[in-house]
Amino acid sequence: MARHIVARTSEIPAGGNKVFGLEGRDIVVFHVNGEFFALLNRCPHEGAPLEKAACVARLTSPEPGIYHRDRVGEMLRCPWHGWEFDIRNGQSWFDPNRFRIRSYPVAVESGAELQKGPYVAETFPVHIEDNYVIVEV
Ligand code: FES
Numbered sequence: 001m002a003r004h005i006v007a008r009t010s011e012i013p014a015g016g017n018k019v020f021g022l023e024g025r026d027i028v029v030f031h032v033n034g035e036f037f038a039l040l041n042r043c044p045h046e047g048a049p050l051e052k053a054a055c056v057a058r059l060t061s062p063e064p065g066i067y068h069r070d071r072v073g074e075m076l077r078c079p080w081h082g083w084e085f086d087i088r089n090g091q092s093w094f095d096p097n098r099f100r101i102r103s104y105p106v107a108v109e110s111g112a113e114l115q116k117g118p119y120v121a122e123t124f125p126v127h128i129e130d131n132y133v134i135v136e137v
Contacts, residue, residue, distance in 0.1 A: 001105075009108060012036065015073065019051050027104060030055065030087055032073045037087045039076075040102040044092075048080035050101065055087065076101075 006020045012031040019028045019041050026041040028051045041050050053076040057069040075093060076085045084093040090101030125136040 003107075005114065009036070015055065017051050019049075029106065030076075032087060036106045036108060038104040038106045039085075039087070039090050040104075042101075043078045043080065043083065044099045044101055045078065045081060045083055048078050050076060050078065052079040053077055054079070056084070058093070 002023070004020075004022055006022070006029065007018060009031075012018045012029055014031050014034070017028050017030040019026055021027075026049075027038050028041040028049075029036055029038045032055055039050060042048075043050055043053075055073040056075050056077050057072040058075050060068045060070070062068070074087045076087050078084070083099070085091060085099075085101050086093060088103075090103040092099035127134045127136070
């Protein structure tokens, strides 16, 4: 899996998202609660663009009339028919064994780290003694 630098963190506002075309696929990156999540921008039901999905809370009910909201902003509600998915892994909330949105790993790294790159040249100690440069190998 190739790594792609897609945006500065400031280009995707908190609670917002941005779509990127990567290797022939539309991938939407969400910024939720200080974290970034990447999903295929296509609902597995009938293909709605998930960039239009609402980021809602998970709603649970231990008994009739009692409701709890947690993980605020971490459930995606599809704009077409309202199916809900876990933004962390694309898992369907209604039918987890049959439906899942393809999710992709996201990393946030500093520009300095990216600038370094993965390749390191071999270096050798250098000394100057009188008028001579001496390299240790
Ligand atoms: S297209 Fe997403 S729920 Fe139908």
